[in-house]
Amino acid sequence: MSARTLPLLFLNLGGEMLYILDQRLRAQSIPGEKARKGERLFVFAVMNDIITTMFNKKFMEELFKPQELYSKKALRTVYDRLAHASIMRLNQASMDKLYDLMTMAFKYQVLLCPRPKDLLLVTFNHLDAIKDFIHDSPGILNQVDETFRQLIETYSCLSAGEFQLIRQTLLIFFQDMHIRVSIFLKDKVQNSNGRFVLPISGPVPWGTEVPGLIRMFNRNGDEVKRTEFTTDGNYVTPQREGSFDLYGDRVLKLGTNMYSVSRPVETHMSGSSKNLASQAKENLTPNPLAKEELNFLARLLGGLDVKTPGGSETGFRLNLFTTDEEEEHAALTRPEELSYKVIDIEATQEPGRRAELSRILGELEVAEPRPASSGKGEDLLALMDGL
Amino acid sequence: QAAWCVLPSRVLLVLTSQKGIQMYESDGSIMVYWHALDVAEHPPAQAVFARGIAAAGERFICVGTSSGLVLVFDIPPKGTNVTVSEVLEQHRDAITDIAAELGQAPDGAGDLVTADDAGSLCVWSTGEEFTLVGKIPAFGCTCSSVKLWNGIVAAGYGNGQIRLYEAATGLLRAEVNAHARWIYALDLAPQTGKLLSGAEDSFVHVWKLSRDPDTDDVEIEHCHAECVTDTQVCGARFCDPEGKSFAVTGYDLSEIFRYGPA
Numbered sequence: 001m002s003a004r005t006l007p008l009l010f011l012n013l014g015g016e017m018l019y020i021l022d023q024r025l026r027a028q029s030i031p032g033e034k035a036r037k038g039e040r041l042f043v044f045a046v047m048n049d050i051i052t053t054m055f056n057k058k059f060m061e062e063l064f065k066p067q068e069l070y071s072k073k074a075l076r077t078v079y080d081r082l083a084h085a086s087i088m089r090l091n092q093a094s095m096d097k098l099y100d101l102m103t104m105a106f107k108y109q110v111l112l113c114p115r116p117k118d119l120l121l122v123t124f125n126h127l128d129a130i131k132d133f134i135h136d137s138p139g140i141l142n143q144v145d146e147t148f149r150q151l152i153e154t155y156s157c158l159s160a161g162e163f164q165l166i167r168q169t170l171l172i173f174f175q176d177m178h179i180r181v182s183i184f185l186k187d188k189v190q191n192s193n194g195r196f197v198l199p200i201s202g203p204v205p206w207g208t209e210v211p212g213l214i215r216m217f218n219r220n221g222d223e224v225k226r227t228e229f230t231t232d233g234n235y236v237t238p239q240r241e242g243s244f245d246l247y248g249d250r251v252l253k254l255g256t257n258m259y260s261v262s263r264p265v266e267t268h269m270s271g272s273s274k275n276l277a278s279q280a281k282e283n284l285t286p287n288p289l290a291k292e293e294l295n296f297l298a299r300l301l302g303g304l305d306v307k308t309p310g311g312s313e314t315g316f317r318l319n320l321f322t323t324d325e326e327e328e329h330a331a332l333t334r335p336e337e338l339s340y341k342v343i344d345i346e347a348t349q350e351p352g353r354r355a356e357l358s359r360i361l362g363e364l365e366v367a368e369p370r371p372a373s374s375g376k377g378e379d380l381l382a383l384m385d386g387l
Numbered sequence: 388q389a390a391w392c393v394l395p396s397r398v399l400l401v402l403t404s405q406k407g408i409q410m411y412e413s414d415g416s417i418m419v420y421w422h423a424l425d426v427a428e429h430p431p432a433q434a435v436f437a438r439g440i441a442a443a444g445e446r447f448i449c450v451g452t453s454s455g456l457v458l459v460f461d462i463p464p465k466g467t468n469v470t471v472s473e474v475l476e477q478h479r480d481a482i483t484d485i486a487a488e489l490g491q492a493p494d495g496a497g498d499l500v501t502a503d504d505a506g507s508l509c510v511w512s513t514g515e516e517f518t519l520v521g522k523i524p525a526f527g528c529t530c531s532s533v534k535l536w537n538g539i540v541a542a543g544y545g546n547g548q549i550r551l552y553e554a555a556t557g558l559l560r561a562e563v564n565a566h567a568r569w570i571y572a573l574d575l576a577p578q579t580g581k582l583l584s585g586a587e588d589s590f591v592h593v594w595k596l597s598r599d600p601d602t603d604d605v606e607i608e609h610c611h612a613e614c615v616t617d618t619q620v621c622g623a624r625f626c627d628p629e630g631k632s633f634a635v636t637g638y639d640l641s642e643i644f645r646y647g648p649a
Binding site: 215235 | 405432433434436480481483503504505527528529531545546547548553558559560561562563564565566567568569588589590592602603604605606607608609612614616617618619638639
C-alpha cells in the first residue's frame with residue numbers, strides 16, 4: 001500500500017476534528033453580552049493551541065516521511081493528545097464520539113472523491129478552513145502555509161494511479177466502519193444501515209466523459225459508426241476544475257465545513273453487529289506491542305509545551321453530547337466492539353519507559369523535542385489583558 | 388490479488404501481495420512457490436507490491452510489479468521447480484493488469500498484453516523468449532484493466548472509458564464512454580465475445596464484441612446495465628465461458644452478488 005498516505009489521513013481528520021470542536025465550543029457558550037467576549041477569546045485560544053500543535057514543524061517533518069499507516073489504536077492516541085493540547089478537556093465518551101464523527105466524515109469524503117487526485121482538493125478545503133480559523137495569527141498562519149507548500153511539493157506530481165493507491169489505502173483503513181451520524185442521516189447522505197449513499201447523477205469527474213457514446217473506427221482511423229446507450233444514471237459535464245494552488249477556488253465541496261452552530265451532531269451507537277465482527281476481532285486481540293507501538297508522533301506531541309491546567313483550575317471540559325447525563329449514558333452503553341481501547345502512553349522522563357521507546361525507535365533519528373517557545377503564551381496573555 | 392492460472396498440465400492459484408508472489412496447488416493444500424519482491428529495486432517512497440497475473444503460452448505465468456517489471460515464471464508440469472524464465476522491462480510505471488489471449492490470435496497479433504499506471508500497453512508474443520509485438524501509447528489516464536480476445540485488446544481506464552485496439556498494430560478501433568468513474572474490472576467470455584465492465588460508479592455493463600467478416604472492423608454494442616446501489620464495484624467476473632451470468636463484489640461489501648438470466 002502507499003507509504004504517502006499518513007499526511008493526508010492526519011490533516012483531513014484533524015480538519016474534521018477542528019470543525020466539530022469549533023461547533024461544540026460555540027454551542028456550549030455562556031449566554032450574555034459580557035461572557036460573549038470572553039467566550040470568543042476562549043474559543044480562539046483553544047483552536048489556536050490545537051492548530052499550533054498540529055502544525056508544529058518537527059511534527060510535520062516526521063509526518064511527511066514515507067511510512068506505513070498507523071493502526072487505528074495508534075492513530076486514535078495521536079488525536080487524544082491533540083485534542084488535549086489546550087486547556088480543553090474531553091471525557092472518554094466525548095472523545096470517542098468526536099473520533100467517530102471525524103472518521104465517518106473523512107471516510108465519506110474519500111469514498112465520494114470523483115477523481116483520486118481530488119483527495120488533494122479535499123485536503124486543501126480543510127486547510128483553507130483552518131487558515132480561516134487562525135487568520136489573525138500570522139505566526140501559525142505561516143506554519144500552515146508551510147505545510148500547504150509541502151503538500152503541493154509532495155503530491156502535485158503523483159500520477160492518477162499513485163493517488164488511487166493512496167485512496168485505496170485509506171479505504172482499507174476505513175473498511176467496515178458504519179457508524180450512523182445524524183447529520184448524514186438527515187441530509188440523506190447515509191442510509192439507516194450506516195452505508196453511504198452513492199449518487200448516480202451530477203457532474204462527472206474532471207477528465208471523464210458523460211457515459212453513453214460508442215465510437216467505432218476503421219483501419220484508417222476514420223470514425224465509421226456511432227451509437228449510444230442509456231442507463232439510469234443522470235450525469236452532466238463538469239464546469240471547471242478545482243485549483244491545486246496555494247490559493248484558489250477548489251470547486252469541490254467535499255472537505256468543507258458542514259457543521260453550523262444550530263445543527264447538533266449525534267451518532268447512533270447501534271451499528272449492525274454482523275459487519276462489526278471483523279473489526280471487533282481486531283480490537284479485542286491483545287496487542288503486546290501496543291504500548292511501544294509506533295506513536296513517535298504521540299510522543300512528540302506529548303513533549304511539546306502543552307497548556308496543563310494547574311492548581312485549583314481544572315481546565316474547561318467540553319461535552320460532545322447535549323447534557324452530562326447523556327455523556328455518562330453513552331460511556332456506559334457503548335458497544336464493546338466499538339471501544340477504541342485507548343492505550344495511555346505516558347511519554348514522560350521515566351528512565352525505564354524511555355529505554356523501551358528508544359529501543360523501538362532506534363532506527364529513526366530521535367531528536368529530543370524542544371518545548372515550544374514562550375512567545376505563544378505571551379501572545380495569549382496580551383490578548384487576555386485586552387479583555 | 389488472486390487468480391487461477393490454467394495451464395494444460397496443471398492449475399495453480401496465484402496470490403500477490405506487498406511482500407511477494409505465492410503459488411498454490413489448485414486445492415490450496417500446498418504452496419508450490421514463493422517469490423519475494425526485491426525492495427531494493429524501488430525508490431524509497433514508492434510502494435512495493437505485485438499486481439497483474441496471467442497464465443500465458445501454455446507453460447508460463449506472468450506477474451507484474453510496482454516497479455513496472457513483468458516477471459515470467461516457467462512452470463513445470465508437476466512439482467515445485469518454478470524458475471524465473473525472463474523479466475520484461477518495457478514499462479516504467481507500476482503494472483496494473485496482464486491478460487493472455489483468450490480466443491484465437493490472428494497472425495502477428497501476439498498473445499499477451501500488459502498495462503500500467505501511466506496508461507501504456509505492451510503487446511507480446513510468448514515463447515522461450517518473449518518478443519515485443521508493439522506498444523499502445525497512453526493518453527493521460529491509468530489503464531486499470533485489460534483483456535485480449537481474437538486479436539482485440541479491450542482496455543478499461545481510470546476515467547471510465549473502454550477502448551478497443553488491434554493487438555497486431557496498436558490501432559484504436561473503438562472508444563466507449565462507458566462509466567462515470569474509475570473502471571476496476573473487465574472480464575471476457577471467450578465463447579461469445581461478451582465483455583463485462585465494473586466501476587466505482589456502481590454500474591456493471593455487459594457489452595458484445597464482434598468483427599465484421601467483410602470489413603474486418605471491430606464492433607462493440609451495449610447489451611445490459613446493472614446498478615449495484617450504493618456500492619463501488621471492485622470486482623466483476625463472468626461465471627461461465629458464454630457470459631450468461633456474472634458475479635460482482637464491492638467495497639465494504641461482505642457479499643458476492645450473482646446476476647443471471649431471468
